[in-house]
Amino acid sequence: MPVVVPVTEMQRNGAALTDEAMRTKEPIYLTRRGKSAVVLIDAEEFDRRMAYRDGIIAREERAYAGIMRGHEEIARGNGVPLSAALEQLGDDWGR
Numbered sequence: 001m002p003v004v005v006p007v008t009e010m011q012r013n014g015a016a017l018t019d020e021a022m023r024t025k026e027p028i029y030l031t032r033r034g035k036s037a038v039v040l041i042d043a044e045e046f047d048r049r050m051a052y053r054d055g056i057i058a059r060e061e062r063a064y065a066g067i068m069r070g071h072e073e074i075a076r077g078n079g080v081p082l083s084a085a086l087e088q089l090g091d092d093w094g095r
Contacts, residue, residue, distance in 0.1 A: 004031060
């Protein structure tokens with residue numbers, strides 16, 4: 001469960017909250033007037049999470065580009081009909 005504290009807690013106990021974020025590697029959500037305002041997170045953990053996210057985005061972009069290349073090939077009439085592709089794969093494919 002995420003830690004949620006008011007911004008005033010950060011003003012009063014900033015060092016303790018920073019230590020907790022660095023120790024637990026979990027984000028601490030700071031609220032203002034009862035609504036989320038900012039998040040305090042360990043810098044190394046933040047970098048790790050962003051690198052993971054960036055890796056996923058890059059993989060998805062490569063997959064999308066491949067799909068679009070295939071779509072463009074088919075649109076140009078360069079595709080192989082499904083029946084021919086299945087025939088090339090052999091009788092045991094898909095069983």
